[in-house]
Amino acid sequence: MSTVTVEAEPEAIAIDPACTAVIVIDMQRDFLEPGGFGETLGNDVSLLQRAVGPIRALLEATRRRKMLIIHTREGHLPDLSDAPKAKIERGAPSIRIGAPGPMGRILIRGEAGHDIVEALKPLPGEPVIDKPGKGAFYATGLGSLLQQRGIENLIVCGVTTEVCVHTTVREANDRGYKCIVPGDCCASYFPEFHEMGLKMIKAQGGIFGWVSDSTRVLVALGRDR
Numbered sequence: 001m002s003t004v005t006v007e008a009e010p011e012a013i014a015i016d017p018a019c020t021a022v023i024v025i026d027m028q029r030d031f032l033e034p035g036g037f038g039e040t041l042g043n044d045v046s047l048l049q050r051a052v053g054p055i056r057a058l059l060e061a062t063r064r065r066k067m068l069i070i071h072t073r074e075g076h077l078p079d080l081s082d083a084p085k086a087k088i089e090r091g092a093p094s095i096r097i098g099a100p101g102p103m104g105r106i107l108i109r110g111e112a113g114h115d116i117v118e119a120l121k122p123l124p125g126e127p128v129i130d131k132p133g134k135g136a137f138y139a140t141g142l143g144s145l146l147q148q149r150g151i152e153n154l155i156v157c158g159v160t161t162e163v164c165v166h167t168t169v170r171e172a173n174d175r176g177y178k179c180i181v182p183g184d185c186c187a188s189y190f191p192e193f194h195e196m197g198l199k200m201i202k203a204q205g206g207i208f209g210w211v212s213d214s215t216r217v218l219v220a221l222g223r224d225r
Ligand code: TIU
Pocket: 025, 026, 031, 038, 041, 074, 134, 159, 160, 161, 163, 164, 165, 189
């Protein structure tokens, strides 16, 4: 085992990269580009673009390290059988989940808007988890995949900080995973929620995990002990 130390708050954390996976949450056109689900909810999607560059740098470093990289996508089956009525009925009928949008049906698997943005496309062999909920563990095979691969720590990034990233970190923390969240690799339509979301993770001695940033993670991965 070869551990590296990642500087973070509330304190530095030692991890073995071989037992650590990167989870990139929902970097989908539906959330990041005009005309998708995010915009239909009334959001300024340009705010999410700022996470793309730092995530790309994180992926390059962790791919070099041959670390496990997992991508997630939020979305539903074309017949909406996996979408709770209460989720579908949010928002005006013309812009709900399943309604036609400029990038295909909104938040539906297989549609253009459901795809991951070009700059962060998964490489062949990198698992892509399709999830119907906000958390990446609910109704997916993520838990068994992590168990099979002997993963103990997660580097969780993506969008949005306080919704799908937070839900996933909370789910992971309850399952015994140590979560590191590089703040600049996450983004929200609400900068104040992003800031508070990160604060909530690291408060009370790291109640949900550790908060760091791409620079400190990259420094750690380049420096074996
Ligand atoms: N609306 C919002 O902030 N987020 C979502 O609906 N999904 C994710 O965070 N991926």
